[in-house]
Amino acid sequence: MSKAALTAAIAAGVVLAVGAAGTAYAKTPTPKPPLGTRAALDPSLVAGRGASVAFTEQEAETAATNGTVIGPDRTAYTLPAEASGRSAVRLAPGQWVEFTLPKATNAITVRYSIPDAPTGGGITAPLAVKVGKTTRTMTLTSHYSWLYNQYPFSNDPNAGLLHPDWWITECACVPAATTPAPVITTPFRPSHFYDEQRLLLGKTFAAGEKIRLTASSAAAWTVIDLLDTELVGPPKIDLIAANVLLFGADPTGRRDSAGAFDKAIAFARKTRLKVYVPPGTYQVNRHIIVDNVTIEGAGSWYTIIKGSQVALPAPAPDGSVHTGVGFYGENSRNVHLAGFAIEGDVRERIDTDQVNGVGGAMSDSTIDGLYIHHTKVGLWFDGPMRNIKVTGNVIVDQIADGLNFHVGVTDSLVQNNFLRNTGDDALAMWSEKTANARNAFDHNTIQTPVLANGIAIYGGTDNTVSNNLIADPIREGSALHAGSRFGAEPFAGHLRFTGNTTVRAGTYELNWNIGLGAIWFYALEKDMAADIQVVGDNFLDSTYNAIMEVADWPVKDLYSITNVHFKNIKIDGTGTSVLSARVGGSASFENVDARNVGAVGVNNCGRFNFPATGSEFTVTDLGGNDGGWLQPWMLPNTITCDDRPPVVAPPAPATW
CATH class of the missing domain: 2.160.20.10 (Single-stranded right-handed beta-helix, Pectin lyase-like)
Structure with missing residues (x-):
């Protein structure tokens, strides 16, 4: 598939899957999974594997929608390929995707993609979130997505090659050494399309309620990959601790609280107390140095320590040219x-x-x-x-x-x-x-x-x-x-x-x-x-x-x-x-x-x-190898070399 075709596929949400040497093939649709999935699979297929998490993950492509399902597709540099399960839902302005809550829920996470700005840097767009009779707004952004070009990548969709002397698979060439010089279409190798946002809903909604996400006109399209739903408990309170508020921290995020954190840590070490960070958003724009100290928040949904990336006046000894929250x-x-x-x-x-x-x-x-x-x-x-x-x-x-x-x-x-x-x-x-x-x-x-x-x-x-x-x-x-x-x-x-x-x-x-x-x-x-x-x-x-x-x-x-x-x-x-x-x-x-x-x-x-x-x-x-895959290909050490064999898409995984 040409780079121009890939770019068009991104814009249109083409439904493809990739085989050897970039060829496309149709894939049998995956059966509809249960209401909650793990990595887009029936949870029974991965029982005992992976993390135990507080949320339930649901794939947008299995939800009700008047949008367009994109994928499945495993072609790099396309929106479906980077989606969980290699499929998602593309919404035009005003279109929606609607999920059913599998459990009582008061908090959601939406994984999504919206377009970049024409010259890079991202845009923002509201997303309407309706649960029952309650409507909230989530602000989506592409400020943190959309990278382009060769490693270590660029934020500029119109940039030329970062390494013109590197081998380029798309044209089977080294551009700087090729006559005539190849034309590399921009944006070249777009990737890192997705981001996610969290939202506390303000009340608890029962299992079975519908939650509808509706795209706005501020973005030409909105792709919804998945929804995580969660019942978040109340914030943790610790009264016997060095509370950062007592040392001048600002829970509104308007003032920098780094110095207050330093003071609270120093006090806690002397008094052998924990440092407690109550609910709020705290602006911290540099490293907080920690040693022999416990720092606890009220929970990750309530205590948010947030910072901007700051350019250093001169490179640090470790080579850093920026600092930031950490x-x-x-x-x-x-x-x-x-x-x-x-x-x-x-x-x-x-x-x-x-x-x-x-x-x-x-x-x-x-x-x-x-x-x-x-x-x-x-x-x-x-x-x-x-x-x-x-x-x-x-x-x-x-x-x-x-x-x-x-x-x-x-x-x-x-x-x-x-x-x-x-x-x-x-x-x-x-x-x-x-x-x-x-x-x-x-x-x-x-x-x-x-x-x-x-x-x-x-x-x-x-x-x-x-x-x-x-x-x-x-x-x-x-x-x-x-x-x-x-x-x-x-x-x-x-x-x-x-x-x-x-x-x-x-x-x-x-x-x-x-x-x-x-x-x-x-x-x-x-x-x-x-x-x-x-x-x-x-x-x-x-x-x-x-x-x-x-x-x-x-x-x-x-x-x-x-x-x-x-x-x-x-x-x-x-x-x-x-x-x-x-x-x-x-x-x-x-x-x-x-x-x-x-x-x-x-x-x-x-x-x-x-x-x-x-x-x-x-x-x-060593025996017991079933399915006919090993014999007769290995005795004594048979050469069966096919450098790039054709790809045959398998059926969806099932219980063994």
Whole structure:
């Protein structure tokens, strides 16, 4: 599909799904799910996986509407592809989508997209919210969405290439070195279309009530992806604490309260009290430094700490050119943050900037029950540090990662968090220079990371990824990933991927022009020889492959991936293969059941040297592998290489 066609598809909401090499195919409509879904699936298909959350998620495409359903479509740079379940509802001015409340509700979250301004920067538009006889207004904005161009992206839809010397897949060229020079249509590679807003309704409405969202004429169109409905309890009150109001904080948000927070923290440390932040919106435009302190709000719906991104007069020693709201440790310990929202103002990606919701180093600490929105990274930790527990948080609409353990984070836990619409890896452990060790990412839900992976492990020792639900990664990454890249320390000891479920993963890799696996292993800078166990995982409706092991072409004869073991796996639907091997090495399979496989079960290219002795990648059958996907493709190490096999869209996942 041409870039012009993709641009037209965005404007019109074309209903397509993508296959190999950008070809389009029709997909069988998904059966109507129950009233509340998880990652656009019947909850019974993902029982025991992912985060336990207070809200019920409903997909707009299954609600009543006089608008137009767009999708399903997995073509990057289109509105349906970035929607949960790869489908949404497009409303013209005056059109509506109507949901039925599944439970008693007094608060909603709407995930939506509206157009950008013609020159970038975004617009605002009201959305009418009617429940029963009550009508409220939610203000939608595209100030924090719509990025363009090449990494690290631009806010200008009319900008030329950021890197004219880079390979461009759309024209199979290096523009600066191509004669005649290719024409790149603008806006080039639009992405990050969606945002979300929360609204307290002011009263509780019973299950069964209808809630109607009606688009205004202030936007040419409004796309509604989903609605989250929730019954929020009363605000938490703490009378025995250092209340920030007593130190001059302004709950109306008109005055900057950063100094008041500093004073309250200093007092609380001396008196061994907690810091309490009562209901209100507090303006904070810089980092709050925390050490040996507990800061609690009245709940993330009531206590909102909000700041603007501020340009620094000169770059900071760490390279930052901006500051903004965030809670940072400086080799701190015994920090406990809970029960408030952090609302940032980050609208562009500048990788040197420390404009994250929570950052620095804080050992023996807890982060619980925060809502982190519109920061660069929700939580970015630079070790060495140990024993941090990040639990029960909602991290959405980030310009980059959701959470990153970067450099020497050990003995730590990330559990029961919900992440949606991150601009890079949702959860990552990056062992740059110093290994991360003995950490666990457990029972988290990740939806629609726009770029890169749901969960990515870059080197490290004895780490575990367990019981997570990862849905709808968009491009240049997938659901689960382990890679020797980005200068990471080697994998050592063991790495465990256990009990995870992925859905609609196995994405298109723009730079290679091939499909990835829902889980993929990548040897770029070193061999991967640690004990890697993939046990009890379910891979559902993978766009391309369920599993991929790969090396980059320039190093294909240098690095191998060995000692990877798959056991007790269920694979329901692949567009192409169960396993795509594009590297030297080996893997074993035991009790791996697969059905609805679109191409040859094992696509074994090895190192692409095709020796007469067979592939340089050896597949070992340990028995119990049902579905006919493994035999006769693996004995002894059969070459079955199809570089870009055709895609066959599988049926919707069903109970095994």
